[in-house]
Every structure is written in structure tokens, then in C-alpha cells.
Amino acid sequence: MKSGPAYREEQVIIPQGADWLYAMLHAPASPAKNLVLICNPLFEERKSAHRVLVDMARSLCLQGSAVLRFDYRGCGDSSGSFESFSVRDWIDDIRAAGVFLKSRAPDRHIVLAGLRLGCALAMQAWRDIGAERLVLLEPILSGAEYLDQEFRKSLIKEMMTSGSGTRTGESVHDDLLQGKTVDFDGFPVSPVLYRDMAALDVSRHEAASPRKVLVVNVTSLDHLSPKLLKLCSSLKSHGSDVQASVVSEPPFWNLVDIVDSSNLIKTTTDWMQVTDEHD
Amino acid sequence: MNMIETPVSFESSGRILRGILHLPGTPAGAPLTCVVFLNGWPGSRIGPHRMFVTAARQLTADGFCCLRFDFGGRGESDGLAAEATIRSMVADTRCAINSLVAQANISRVVLLGICSGAKVAIAEAADDARVQALVLWSPEAMGHLRSPATKAARSASMAMEYIHKLSKPGTWKKILTFDVNTRMVQKALVGPAEPTEEETREESQTLQRFGSFRGSVILLYGGSDGQTRLAAANYREFFETRRLKCEVHEIPHANHNFYSLAWEKTVIDATRKWLLNLGNCAT
Numbered sequence: 001m002k003s004g005p006a007y008r009e010e011q012v013i014i015p016q017g018a019d020w021l022y023a024m025l026h027a028p029a030s031p032a033k034n035l036v037l038i039c040n041p042l043f044e045e046r047k048s049a050h051r052v053l054v055d056m057a058r059s060l061c062l063q064g065s066a067v068l069r070f071d072y073r074g075c076g077d078s079s080g081s082f083e084s085f086s087v088r089d090w091i092d093d094i095r096a097a098g099v100f101l102k103s104r105a106p107d108r109h110i111v112l113a114g115l116r117l118g119c120a121l122a123m124q125a126w127r128d129i130g131a132e133r134l135v136l137l138e139p140i141l142s143g144a145e146y147l148d149q150e151f152r153k154s155l156i157k158e159m160m161t162s163g164s165g166t167r168t169g170e171s172v173h174d175d176l177l178q179g180k181t182v183d184f185d186g187f188p189v190s191p192v193l194y195r196d197m198a199a200l201d202v203s204r205h206e207a208a209s210p211r212k213v214l215v216v217n218v219t220s221l222d223h224l225s226p227k228l229l230k231l232c233s234s235l236k237s238h239g240s241d242v243q244a245s246v247v248s249e250p251p252f253w254n255l256v257d258i259v260d261s262s263n264l265i266k267t268t269t270d271w272m273q274v275t276d277e278h279d
Numbered sequence: 280m281n282m283i284e285t286p287v288s289f290e291s292s293g294r295i296l297r298g299i300l301h302l303p304g305t306p307a308g309a310p311l312t313c314v315v316f317l318n319g320w321p322g323s324r325i326g327p328h329r330m331f332v333t334a335a336r337q338l339t340a341d342g343f344c345c346l347r348f349d350f351g352g353r354g355e356s357d358g359l360a361a362e363a364t365i366r367s368m369v370a371d372t373r374c375a376i377n378s379l380v381a382q383a384n385i386s387r388v389v390l391l392g393i394c395s396g397a398k399v400a401i402a403e404a405a406d407d408a409r410v411q412a413l414v415l416w417s418p419e420a421m422g423h424l425r426s427p428a429t430k431a432a433r434s435a436s437m438a439m440e441y442i443h444k445l446s447k448p449g450t451w452k453k454i455l456t457f458d459v460n461t462r463m464v465q466k467a468l469v470g471p472a473e474p475t476e477e478e479t480r481e482e483s484q485t486l487q488r489f490g491s492f493r494g495s496v497i498l499l500y501g502g503s504d505g506q507t508r509l510a511a512a513n514y515r516e517f518f519e520t521r522r523l524k525c526e527v528h529e530i531p532h533a534n535h536n537f538y539s540l541a542w543e544k545t546v547i548d549a550t551r552k553w554l555l556n557l558g559n560c561a562t
Contacts (some may be wrong), residue, residue: 009355011286011297022286022299024355043328050323054355075298076325077284077332157538185538186328258321258360 007061014070014100021093022077023070025104026057032066035101036111037129039094043150043187045077045253049115052252052261059265063273065111083181083188087143091124099127105195109133111272112210116140116253120200126210133275134240135209135268138218138253141227143200153184154170161276174214202231208241214271216245218252218264243271280559282339287346289378291371294357298324298348298375301339302383310386313344313379314414314554317372319394319536323354325535326393334391334547341551344383348375359411365395365478369402376409387411389554393534395419405489414550417535420510425474446557473476487516496525497553499546501533526553548558 007028012168038053040046057067071078072093074085098110110130114122127136140146151172158167169252175182176191184191213235219222224232224244232244245267252259281304305311314329318324324347335345348545351358358367372390379385389412392400396495397418404410447524458511474482498514500507510526528549533542 009295009297011288011355012288024297047323047325047327047329050325050354051321051360075329077286079284081333082329154538157534183540186536186540190328198555220455256321 007058009108012100014096016073016078016093016096019073019079021070021073021079021097023068023097023100024057026053026061026067026069027104028061028064028066030064032105032108034066034272035108035112036060036065036067036113036135036272037094037098037101037107037131038067039112039114039122039125039247040069040071040075041116041118041253042072042075043184044072045116048255049253052259052264053115055261056221056268059269060272063269064276065272066101066105066108068097070097078194081188082178083190086190086193087121087200090121094121095127095128098125098131102129111135113137113268114139115148117143117200120202122206123202124200127208131210133212133214135214135216136231137216137264137268139202139215139228139231140200140249141202141231146192146200147198150184155186155251160178162245179251203234209235211239211241212275213240213242214245214268215242216247216264216267218247218249220248222248223248245271282336287348287378289348289349289374291374292367293442294351296348296351296356296371296374297354298346299335300379300382301335301345301347303339303341303342303344310383310384311344312342312387312389312557313346313383313385314338314391315372315375315379316345316347317351317390317392317396317399318353318366319396321353322393322396324349325354328538328543330537330547333543336549337547337551338554341555343554344379344385345391346375346379365398365402365474366395366481368399371385372399372403373407376403376407380409385409389414389557390555391416391550393417401489402485404484404492404494405485406524411494412554413492413494413496414554415496415514416537416546416550417500417504417507418510418514420505420513422479422484422486422524424486424510424513425479454477464488490521492523495525495557496523497528497550498525499549500527500529501535501537501542502529502531503533504535507535 010025012025013025041049056068060067061076072090074080074082093258106202109132112122112126113135115137117140119136172182176194179191181188181190213229215232217228224246232242237240247264247267249261249263250259252261283302287300287302288295330346335347338345349356350371352360352363362533376388388409390400390410391414393416397415398421401411403411500511515527529547530542537546
């Protein structure tokens with residue numbers, strides 16, 4: 001654990017049934033103003049986005065938030081293998097992480113933050129953990145579209161390294177229908193996971209929405225994508241106070257390099273500060 | 280065997296570095312061979328597609344102790360990302376080994392590095408007698424092993440490979456119909472930037488000292504990984520010239536980070552078999 005004037009960091013293990021979740025708690029030196037639970041992206045996006053989310057957690061902590069980052073079961077440093085778990089398990093993991101975080105400051109409310117597919121999972125779990133605010137960073141809205149895109153990227157990578165693709169969309173679907181696990185660039189995707197992930201659809205979220213929501217589109221364009229505009233509109237119609245922001249930065253969750261994501265971090269910390277003041 | 284995974288932290292150059300220690304369920308105090316994982320340039324202790332986690336858990340089941348940690352400026356460790364250098368990573372590795380030796384009865388240290396992590400492994404082994412074996416996955420060329428001819432050959436080879444692949448009409452049709460930035464995919468396959476002249480000189484000096492290493496080395500690389508195929512050839516010549524104990528294995532068709540379950544399994548199985556044959560692991 002690191003101790004210092006500004007904050008302290010603690011690696012923790014959260015029991016989760018027969019398994020466990022690895023997590024890191026970033027706690028401010030003074031009593032926390034609020035609690036932030038970060039929901040990771042999946043597949044190799046978790047690796048590429050890792051340092052950005054660590055930096056974001058530290059920035060939020062410097063502002064007075066206690067922040068918990070954690071790995072879902074079968075991911076990162078948590079127990080189990082990837083193919084053993086699915087969407088429902090990961091939503092349970094968010095709940096378990098939320099319970100742990102709340103136990104550290106029961107009188108503080110939780111802000112749930114997600115990146116990419118982590119947003120879709122967060123949207124399923126926010127009500128159960130009583131989150132009053134939601135941060136959606138470059139949210140994936142459709143699990144089916146996401147899986148299709150990930151598979152296409154895998155196919156391109158295969159073609160660029162071997163000169164030919166040995167798989168097709170049809171062959172992958174055939175394998176899944178036969179109950180086989182398919183290989184997504186080193187990640188074993190079971191038929192159950194594929195089915196559950198394909199069923200994720202943020203546009204079909206519940207009638208209720210958190211009180212305040214930040215939606216961030218990381219893009220080279222200067223306007224929000226039509227899909228995210230629609231999401232914001234839907235959230236507003238359900239009573240949420242929504243801020244939509246466009247951040248011009250590289251898609252760090254897809255990159256190998258170290259990326260400066262200070263704009264994204266500032267957008268998030270600024271919103272947290274403003275919404276703190278108005279609470 | 281009752282294995283234990285524990286979050287650990289230790290200090291290096293005034294920063295706190297964080298990691299996970301995997302301990303086999305051997306009797307307390309039994310001598311252990313410890314494998315220390317060293318990730319590539321921008322990476323973290325998880326490794327590509329969680330490969331380090333998978334490998335560490337399997338090696339621990341085999342009876343090895345394993346340490347995965349984040350270099351300063353990477354993952355969850357302290358320090359600024361921009362300040363990390365190969366030199367600082369070598370210093371971090373030294374501190375990791377010091378921390379291990381203080382905690383457990385470590386009879387042998389093995390360094391397992393991928394890409395630039397392999398350079399870190401070689402540099403530490405050159406100056407630390409506790410390191411008795413190296414596992415190099417997709418090692419980057421270093422120092423004089425990255426000659427101008429090699430660099431040019433690498434660039435030309437890679438360019439020809441990609442031109443060949445991209446000249447197939449079917450390939451272009453598929454790429455153009457996707458909303459994917461192929462430059463990013465290529466960059467993901469190519470790897471980090473070239474070192475400076477000073478870094479190259481320093482690496483050559485490191486290689487000179489490494490010439491005295493009397494431990495064992497295994498090097499694994501992907502057959503479709505153009506840059507590492509050339510590096511592996513140069514490393515093989517370097518090892519053979521100095522009569523260093525080394526095995527070099529090409530994984531057919533594999534790419535730089537072994538992005539498939541089959542390639543991952545092949546690499547990890549070969550590594551486990553090699554390490555078990557080294558002997559002296561606590562089972």
C-alpha cells in the first residue's frame with residue numbers, strides 16, 4: 001500500500017463465491033466525498049485501456065473520490081478462466097465490488113463508471129448497487145454489433161499476418177451452434193458468453209435511469225455520434241440529467257502504445273466536480 | 280497442490296511497484312525456482328490476452344513460484360508512463376528479485392520476458408548472477424544485433440510481406456468494407472519505436488557482458504512475425520558463437536503476441552517443458 005499526503009492505494013481481494021475478484025482501492029487522505037466504481041472493458045481492450053483507467057482513478061481520487069477498480073472473474077488478475085463466465089456473472093461481480101466499496105464509506109453514494117462494454121454491464125447493474133450517477137465512456141450500445149466488429153478485426157489481423165483467413169462468420173456461428181468455444185485472438189468465447197453478449201442492448205434499458213449521467217464519445221469528429229445522441233435522448237426522457245461530451249483523442253482501448261488521455265480524464269473529473277457541487 | 284496468489288508491492292527508485300506473487304503449495308521453507316515475468320514496452324503484468332496470468336498459474340501448478348509485476352509507469356505501479364526506460368525497467372527487475380529473495384527461499388531465478396521485456400531480461404541477467412535461466416518470447420533485437428542491414432532487411436521484408444498480402448483483391452475488398460483502421464492493426468503488429476544511437480550503444484555493451492552468462496536460454500517466436508524472425512536468427516548466431524546454452528523455436532504462423540489459443544498453448548507448453556527439464560523446481 002502506498003501512503004502519502006494525497007491518497008493511498010490498496011490492493012484487495014474480494015471473495016466472490018468459490019472465486020475471488022482482484023481489485024485496487026484508491027482512497028483520498030481525507031474522508032471521501034463519494035465512491036466511484038469503474039467497470040472495465042473486455043477482451044484485449046482491458047489491457048490497452050488499463051493505464052488510462054489507473055490514471056483516471058488517481059485523478060478522481062485527488063479530487064476527493066474513493067475509487068475502486070476491479071477485474072471481472074476470468075479476467076485480469078481475478079480467479080478463473082475467461083470461458084467459464086458470462087455477462088450475468090460479470091454483472092454479479094459489479095454488485096459484489098459495489099458492496100465492498102460501499103462498506104468502506106456507507107454514508108457516501110456510488111458513481112458507476114464504465115468504458116466500452118463496461119458501460120453496457122454498468123447499465124445492467126446501476127440500480128442494484130444504488131448508483132446515483134453514471135459515467136459512460138465510449139459506450140458499446142449493442143453487444144451483437146460489438147462481437148461482429150471484434151470478429152472482423154480478428155479476421156483482418158489473421159489476414160495481415162498469414163496472408164489468408166481460415167475462418168468465416170459462418171464457420172464461427174456453426175462452431176457456436178455445435179456448442180464449441182471459439183477463439184477471439186486468444187480469448188476463449190463460449191456459446192453462452194456469445195449468446196449473452198449478443199443479447200446486450202443498451203437501447204433496451206429500463207424505464208428508470210440514474211439521476212445524472214455523463215456520456216463521452218471519444219472521436220476525431222466534432223459531434224456526438226447519432227447512436228449516442230439517441231442514447232442521451234432516451235436517458236433524458238426517463239428523467240436523467242445528461243451531459244454529452246465529445247473528446248478528441250485516439251481510441252486508446254485499441255492501441256498498443258502509451259496514449260495521453262488527459263482530455264478524457266479532465267472531462268470526467270470536471271463533470272464529477274460540477275455534479276458534486278450541485279448535489 | 281494448494282497454491283496461493285497474493286498481491287505484493289515493493290519499492291524501486293522511490294516508487295511503489297505492484298504485482299502478484301504465485302506460490303506453489305510446497306512445504307514452507309522449501310527451495311523454490313521463481314519465474315519473474317517481464318512484459319513488453321507498453322504492457323502490464325497481465326500480458327497479451329492474459330497470457331502471463333495463464334502461464335504463471337500453470338507454472339505454479341508445476342511447482343514454480345511466479346512473480347508478475349508492473350514496471351514503473353505501467354499498469355498499477357507508481358511513476359509516469361513517459362519516464363519509463365529500458366534502464367529503469369532493468370532497475371525495477373533487480374528490485375523485484377531483491378524483494379523475492381527477502382520473502383522466500385529462492386534457489387533459482389528465471390526471467391521470462393516478451394518483446395522489449397526480453398531485452399530487460401538479458402540486461403539483468405548480464406549483471407545479476409542470481410539469474411540462471413532466461414525465457415525469451417518474441418524478443419526485440421538489441422544493440423549490434425540490430426544492424427543497419429538487419430533493419431533494412433526487416434523493413435523491406437515486412438513491406439514485401441504486407442504488400443504481398445494486401446495485393447490480393449479479396450483482402451482489399453474485405454478490408455475496405457470494414458470500418459477498421461488498418462494502420463492501427465499494423466502498428467499493433469509492428470511494435471514500439473526504434474531506440475536511439477546511445478541506447479543502441481548501451482545495448483551492445485550489455486550484450487558484451489551477457490556473453491559471460493552461463494545459464495540456459497530458450498527463445499520462442501512466431502513464424503509470421505517478420506521483425507522477430509530476423510532478430511531470432513541474430514540471437515541464435517550470437518548464442519552459438521559464444522557457446523551459450525540456447526534453444527530457439529519457431530511457432531509456425533504465429534504473430535508477435537501469439538494471438539490465438541493454439542499459439543498461446545504451444546508457447547506455454549514448450550516453456551513449461553523446458554523449465555521442468557532444467558530441474559531443481561520444488562514439486
